Amino acid sequence: MKTNRLNLFSxxxxxxxxxxxxxxxxQSTSYDTYANxxxxxxxxxxxxxxxxxxxxxxxxxxxGGYVLNTKAFADAIDALTKKGGGKLIIPPGIWLTGPIIxxxxxxxxxxxxxxxxxxxDKTLYPIIETSFEGLNTWRCISPIYGKNLENVAxxxxxxxxxxxxxxxxxxxSKLTDEQWKKFVASGGVLNEKKDNWYPSEQYLKGAKGADxxxxxxxxxxxxxxxxxxxxxxxxxxxQNSKRVMFDGPVFQNSPAWNIHPLLIxxxxxxxxxxxxxxxxxxxxGLDVESCKNVVIENSSFDVGDDAICIKSGKDKxxxxxxxxxxxxxxxxxxxxxxxxxxxxxxxxxxGVKNLxxxxxxxxxxxxxxxxxxxxxxxxxxxxIFISDVYMTDIPSQAxxxxxxxxxxxxxxxxxxxxxxxxxxxxxxxxxxPQFKNISIKNITIRGAQQAVFLQGLPxxxxxxxxxxxxxxxxxxxxxxxxxxxxxxxxxxxxxxxKNAFEIYNVQNLSLKSVEFNSGSSNTxxxxxxxxxNIDLSGLSKTTTIGKDVPKKAVKF
Numbered sequence: 001m002k003t004n005r006l007n008l009f010s011x012x013x014x015x016x017x018x019x020x021x022x023x024x025x026x027q028s029t030s031y032d033t034y035a036n037x038x039x040x041x042x043x044x045x046x047x048x049x050x051x052x053x054x055x056x057x058x059x060x061x062x063x064g065g066y067v068l069n070t071k072a073f074a075d076a077i078d079a080l081t082k083k084g085g086g087k088l089i090i091p092p093g094i095w096l097t098g099p100i101i102x103x104x105x106x107x108x109x110x111x112x113x114x115x116x117x118x119x120x121d122k123t124l125y126p127i128i129e130t131s132f133e134g135l136n137t138w139r140c141i142s143p144i145y146g147k148n149l150e151n152v153a154x155x156x157x158x159x160x161x162x163x164x165x166x167x168x169x170x171x172x173s174k175l176t177d178e179q180w181k182k183f184v185a186s187g188g189v190l191n192e193k194k195d196n197w198y199p200s201e202q203y204l205k206g207a208k209g210a211d212x213x214x215x216x217x218x219x220x221x222x223x224x225x226x227x228x229x230x231x232x233x234x235x236x237x238x239q240n241s242k243r244v245m246f247d248g249p250v251f252q253n254s255p256a257w258n259i260h261p262l263l264i265x266x267x268x269x270x271x272x273x274x275x276x277x278x279x280x281x282x283x284x285g286l287d288v289e290s291c292k293n294v295v296i297e298n299s300s301f302d303v304g305d306d307a308i309c310i311k312s313g314k315d316k317x318x319x320x321x322x323x324x325x326x327x328x329x330x331x332x333x334x335x336x337x338x339x340x341x342x343x344x345x346x347x348x349x350x351g352v353k354n355l356x357x358x359x360x361x362x363x364x365x366x367x368x369x370x371x372x373x374x375x376x377x378x379x380x381x382x383x384i385f386i387s388d389v390y391m392t393d394i395p396s397q398a399x400x401x402x403x404x405x406x407x408x409x410x411x412x413x414x415x416x417x418x419x420x421x422x423x424x425x426x427x428x429x430x431x432x433p434q435f436k437n438i439s440i441k442n443i444t445i446r447g448a449q450q451a452v453f454l455q456g457l458p459x460x461x462x463x464x465x466x467x468x469x470x471x472x473x474x475x476x477x478x479x480x481x482x483x484x485x486x487x488x489x490x491x492x493x494x495x496x497x498k499n500a501f502e503i504y505n506v507q508n509l510s511l512k513s514v515e516f517n518s519g520s521s522n523t524x525x526x527x528x529x530x531x532x533n534i535d536l537s538g539l540s541k542t543t544t545i546g547k548d549v550p551k552k553a554v555k556f
Contacts, residue, residue, distance in 0.1 A: 033295055033329060038385040038439075039354040041327055044293045045266040047151040047243040049107040052086025054079055056095065063093035065117055070098035070124070077103055085151065090114045090158060098124035102146030102238065110158025110249050118143040118235075120166035127224050127231055130239075131262055134289070134314025134347030135214050138224035142237035142260075149241040159250040160235065164280060167232040167255035169207065170197045174279035199229060206230025213256070213282060234260040234287075241265075246272050253277070257284040258303065263323060264291045272299045278337045280304030285338065287311055290323040290350055297331045307338035307365065310355060311347040312379060318349025319378050319430060325350070330357040338362075340370030341391070346405045348433065349379040357386040365391075368398040368448075369440070372405035373433035375426065375457065384438040394448035398472065399440065401454045401462055403433060403482075423505070423528070425459045436463035445472035451493060456482040458505065458530070467491070477516060480506050482530075489513055499523060505530040511539060526554060 034041055054076050057063075061072035073088075077100075080086040085105025092113025098121070100108075110116060125140040132139050143162050146152060154160075172180050172195045183197045184190065189204055190197055198204040206227030209217060218224055224231060235254035238244055238261050245268040251258050252275040259274065261267050269286060276283030283304025288294055289311040301307035312318055312325045325348075335341040341362035344352055362368045368391040371381065391398050435456070445451055451472035456462035461484040468489040477493045477500040480486060484507045493500055493516035500516040503509065505528030516523060526534060527546030534554045536543060545554055 031332075033297060033331065036358070037329060037356045039327070039356070039383060041329065041354070041356070042293055044268055044295050045243050046268060047107070047153045047245050048105075049087060049151060049153055050083065050085045050105060052080055052083045053089060054086065055089045055091060057091060061095060063095065065094035065096045065115075067096060068098060068119060069095050070100075070119075073097055073100050077101070077106055080106055090116060090156070098143075099141050100144050102144065102149060102152055104149045105151045107153040107155055110154070110156040110160065112157045114156065114158030115161060116158065117161045118163050120163045122166070122229055125233060127221065127228060130237065131289075131313075131317075132234070132256070133212055133214055134311060134318050134349065135216070136317045137214050137216075138218075138221060138231065140228065140231045140233045140255075142233040142235065144236040144238075146237075146241065147239045149238065149244075151243050152238060152241065153245040153247065155245075155248050157248050157250075159252065161252055162235040162254040162258075164232075164235075164253045164255045164276065164283070166199060167229075168281050168283075169199070169203065170279060170281070171195065172197070202227055202229040232256045234258065236260065237262070239263055244268070246270070248272060250275065254280075254283065256282045257287045257305075259285070260287045260289065261291055262289045264288075265293060267291050267294045269294075269296045270298050274299065274301045274303060274307075276303040276305075278302075278304050284309055285335075288325060288328065289313065289347070290321060290325055291328075292326050294325075294328040295331075296329065296333065298333070300334045300336070301338060302336035303338045305338065306340040306343040306370065307335040308333065308341065309343045310352050311345070312350030312352055314347040314349055315376055315378070315431075316349075318347060321350055323350050324379075325352045326354050328355045330355070330360065332359045333361075335360070335362045335365050338365045340367045341365045341389075342386075343367075343370040343372070344381055344384070345370075345372040345433075346374060346377065348373055348381055349377045351379045352381045353383050355384045357384075357389065359388045360390075362389070362391045362394070364393045364395075366394070366396050367400050368394055368445070369400070371401045371435060373403055373435070374405045375403075375433070376431045377433045378431045379433055381433075381435045382437045386438075386440045386443075388442045390444045390446075391448065392446045394445065394474075396448070397450045397453040398445040398448040398474065399443070399452045399454075399467070401435060401456070401465075403435070403455055403457045403460075403462075423458055428459050432457070432460050434460050434463070435465075438465045439468075440466070440470075441468045443467075443470040443472075445470070445474060448472065448474035450474055450476040450479065451495070452478045452480075454478070454480045454483050454486065456484075458482050461507070462486070477501055480504070480509065482506070484508055486510075487512075491515070493517065499525050501525070503531070503534065504528045506534060507532040509533070510535040510537075512537075514539060
């Protein structure tokens with residue numbers, strides 16, 4: 001009898017194991033990172049890490065968060081390097097440290113329960129020549145830093161914490177009264193208006209005269225040393241490297257941007273969590289700059305600025321570098337708070353091309369899909385393919401193209417009266433940004449201030465943008481300004497505003513299978529002397545055409 005039971009048990013276990021393997025195989029074959037990508041995308045190479053392994057504790061590391069373990073990290077990495085590389089295991093515990101300098105062929109494996117907490121002692125972070133916000137400048141070395149490397153990986157499910165609260169300024173308007181009182185009581189200084197808190201007098205000194213957190217007026221290292229506290233670093237800075245992977249950990253509480261891969265070939269970002277306080281100044285999630293062959297997938301972001309950002313340098317420094325961000329897949333990601341879910345720009349002077357975004361969800365981000373630049377940048381953004389994006393509770397524009405970006409969030413821009421609209425043309429030159437050949441389809445918007453805002457430049461229109469299969473519940477519908485070759489197909493708008501479409505100086509526009517519920521009979525407005533070849537065939541709603549619009553510019 002006992003034998004029969006054992007046989008039955010063995011048979012049952014064999015069946016369960018077989019079914020589990022079948023399910024695992026089905027799951028592994030049902031998702032393909034490279035499926036349905038619209039451009040020729042090479043498979044991204046993963047880092048190759050030697051099989052050597054060491055444990056941080058073996059190098060004198062002390063758990064508890066009160067002993068500085070900088071030397072233990074450096075000694076462990078050196079020991080692995082002497083063996084040709086390998087995996088550094090960071091066990092459960094609280095590991096206080098100063099900057100960690102990466103080397104080639106190293107995997108930092110933070111086990112579940114491991115918290116790597118970077119010291120708030122700013123003297124541990126010397127200033128170095130680097131790039132920040134797309135400009136060549138001096139900045140404090142990042143808590144995690146590496147340059148000219150090959151084969152670097154961050155794995156495990158531990159937490160990397162940048163202690164950003166010691167570095168960042170904070171606006172009173174972004175905090176509760178109780179939070180504000182705690183910041184003021186903690187030390188630091190206030191500005192004259194008493195509405196901004198700074199970690200130190202040195203920080204406040206550095207902030208005066210800054211252009212979006214960079215001091216272009218300063219030239220020497222000594223000049224920058226005088227404002228050391230202001231030069232807050234990104235949490236992870238890896239530059240000029242090949243085969244870099246982030247897979248599993250949490251990266252949080254950065255002094256500035258969280259993760260900044262710059263000039264990386266073969267970059268994989270997957271299964272990670274990126275967090276910054278929602279009020280954190282420049283608290284971006286992931287800033288991929290001038291990188292080639294990139295996968296960003298199955299990750300979540302809840303940050304204080306743009307979440308997933310694609311960049312390629314700013315103005316002359318970016319144009320001189322001349323390296324685009326190209327061949328990028330962004331799939332299956334979730335963004336909670338952030339200024340933008342997926343953002344291109346505003347630093348895009350080297351260009352961005354071949355970007356695929358699909359199966360992403362944005363919940364409460366200030367903007368969903370955000371494209372931004374301004375005169376002076378230069379650069380070309382082209383071959384962008386976005387599909388199957390789901391957005392809820394977007395307080396401003398769900399889809400935004402703004403070629404007059406002035407360094408402020410859209411919420412701040414709207415509070416000051418909205419986006420700039422001007423007909424002034426300036427000469428086209430290398431400083432003129434260009435956005436073209438962009439497809440956006442299968443978009444669901446449940447709650448937004450505006451569904452779509454498209455604004456190019458009079459001298460360089462947005463060009464060849466197609467938006468199809470879009471469903472939106474929002475206060476406003478579409479604004480289309482200074483654009484050429486715009487196709488809007490199969491769109492359903494549930495809006496509050498009287499005008500579903502506001503069209504200004506647009507050429508070669510077609511609206512097909514468009515439905516909207518505007519209660520007013522005045523549902524489409526067209527204006528601007530540059531308007532041309534606007535096809536509204538099949539739309540029965542009333543259209544108001546401005547006096548400057550040329551005759552026969554609109555076809556019904």
